[in-house]
Amino acid sequence: MTDLTPDLMTILPELVLAVGAMALLMLGVFRKEDSFDLISTLSLILLAVAGGLVVFSTQTGETAFNGQFTNDTFARFMKALTIFGSAVTVMMSVTFMKRRQIQRFEYPVLVVLATLGMCMMISANDLVALYMGLELQSLALYVVAAFNRDSVRSSEAGLKYFVLGALSSGMLLYGASLIYGFTGATQFDAIAGVVANGSAGLGLLFGIVFVVAGLAFKVSAVPFHMWTPDVYEGAPTPVTAFFAAAPKVAAMAIFTRVLVEAFPGVTSDWQQIVVFIAIASMVLGAFAAIGQNNIKRLMAYSSIGHMGFALVGLAAGTAEGVRGVIIYMAIYMIMTLGTFACILAMRSKDEGQVEDISDLAGLARRDKLMALVLALLLFSLAGIPPLAGFFGKFFVFVAAIKEGLVALAVIGVLASVVGAYYYLRIIKIMYLDEPVQEFEQTPREIRLVITMSGVFVLAFVLFARPIITAAEAAAASLF
C-alpha cells in the first residue's frame, strides 16, 4: 500500500474546499432556521483558508496521484485569482439574494463547489482530470444560473447553459478520445512527448480542434459564444458577476495549459485556430455590444471581446504571451467584479433592481463616487492609459508582435477602438444626461468592492511590478 500523505498534502486546498463544502451542506440542512447569513460567512472563511493555503504553500511544481494533478506556480497563481473572485462574489451576493427572497443556503455552498471544480481544472495535468474538474465546475454553475427558479428568465438561462454546456462537454470528450487514440496517453507531458517529434496526423489535429472547441465554449469565445448574452441577462446579477469572473479565469488557465503543455510540438497547427477565434471574438465583442440597452447583455459582449484579447497572448504561444494572458485575466477579473458591483448598486427607489443603460442617466449628479469609479472602470475596460486595462492589452499585443503576429495585433487595437465607443457612451449617459432615477443607498460590502476596484485600476501603475514578476514566474513554470 502506497502512502497517500504527500499526495493529499499537494491537493490540500482542494481537500479543504471539498470537505468544508460538505460540512456546510450538513450544517445548512440540519439547522432548522434560515442559515443563509451563517453559511455565507462560513463559505467566505473557507475560501479564505483555501486561498491562504494556495498562496502560502511551500510547494513548487509537485505533482500528485501519478501526475494527474500538478501544483506548479502557474496553477497556484490562477487558483489564488479564482478563489479571490469567488470570495468577492459570495460577499456581493448576500444583500441581493435577500432582497430577491432567494436566500437559500445552498447558493454559497454551490459557489464553493464550483470553485473546487475550477481549482481542480486549473491543476489538471491529465485529460480525464481536466474533464472531471470541468464537469464539477459546470454542474454547479448550471444550478446557480437557474437559482431564481421562480423567474422564467433565470430558469431559461440555466437550461440554455446546461444544454449547450453538455454539447461542448461532448465535443471536448470526443476530442480527448481522438488524442488518446493517437498518442496512447492522457497525461499532458506524455502527450507532448509523443507529439514532439513528427507532425500531427489528421486524427490528432481533429482531436485538438474538438478540445479547443470545448474549451472555447467555456471561455465564451466566438464562434461558441451564443449562450453568453442570454445566460448573463437571465441569471441573477451576482451569479452573472460570478460567471464573468472566476470561471473565465479558470477556463482560460486550462486552455493555456492544454495547448502549451500538451502540444508544444505542433504550435503552428493550433496557433491558426487560436488566432481565428481571437480575431472573431474581438471583432464580435466590439460590434455586437454597440446596440445593447441592457447593461448585463453589454457586459456579456464585453467579456466575449476581452476573451479575444486574452487569446491574442495565447496565440503567441511563448512564455511572454502566457505572461500576458495571466496579467490580462487578473486585471480583467478585478475590472469585471468592480463593474458588476456598480450594476448591483443600480437599485432604483421605485422600480427595484434596474438593468438598462438609460437608468444610469445623470448618475454623476447623485452619486459622485460611484459614477467616478464606474467611469474609471469603463475607461479601463476600453484600455485607455494609464489605467489597468491598458497594461493588460499592452502585454498581450507586445507578445503577439514579437512572434510576428502583427496583423492580429493591429486588428486587436482596431477592435478596442471600436469597443471604446460603447464604453464611452455609458460615461456620456452618466455625466451629461438628465437624471431619471433615484438609487437606493448601496450596501456597505458592495461599496467596498466598488472603491477597491476603483483604487486598483487607478493605481495599477504603482504596484504593477510585483504582479508582473509573479505572472512571469507563473508563465515560466509552464515552459
Add this chain to the structure above:
Amino acid sequence: MAIAGLFFYLFSAITVAAAFMVIASRNPVHSVLFLILAFFNSAGLFILMGAEFLAMILVVVYVGAVAVLFLFVVMMLDIDFTELRQGMLQYLPVGGIIGLILLVELIFVLGSWALSPEAVATIADKAPEMANVTNTEAIGRILYTKYVYLFQAAGIVLLIAMVGAIVLTLRHKEGVKRQSIPQQVARTPATAIEVRKVKSGEGLS
C-alpha cells in the same frame, strides 16, 4: 471463429437498426424500447470483445436504471411529440448538410488513421493477460488505487448533481401531509383506535 463473426454482424446490424428506430418511431414509448434493444445488442458486442464487465454494467445501469427511468418520464409527462416535430422538415436540409459534412470528415480521419509509433510505449495501463485476471479485477486494481483522485472527483460531481436537483425542485408547500416515522411509531392503541358500542340495526353516523 466464424460463429463469432456471424454474431458480430448480427449484434451490430440490430444495434444500428434499433438506434435508427429510436429516432424514427412515432411513439416515444417505442423509441425507449428500441433504445433498450440497442443497449442489449451493444452489450453483446462487448462480450464478443471479452469485456464482460462492461457488458454487464451496460445492462444493469443503462437498461436497468436509465432506460426504465426514461420510460417512466416519457409515460408520465404528457408531451405532444408530434407537435415537437413540427419544425423537423424545416430544419432537415440544414441538419442533413451538417451531418453529411461531419460524416465526410470522420471518414477522412478514420481513413488516414495511424497510431503514433511512440504511442505504444506510452500507453498508461496496459490490459493484463486475460487468462490470469477477470475484467472486474483488472479494473478494480487501478480504479481505486491509481485513479482514486478521479474516482473521488466523480463522486463530488454526483453530489453536486444531487444538491442541484434538490435546490431546483424541492418546495416546502404549506398544508401538505408528510410522513413522520417517529410519530407513527410512537402511536399507541389508545390514540390509534377507538372502540364504540354499536347498537344493532342503527350503525354509526
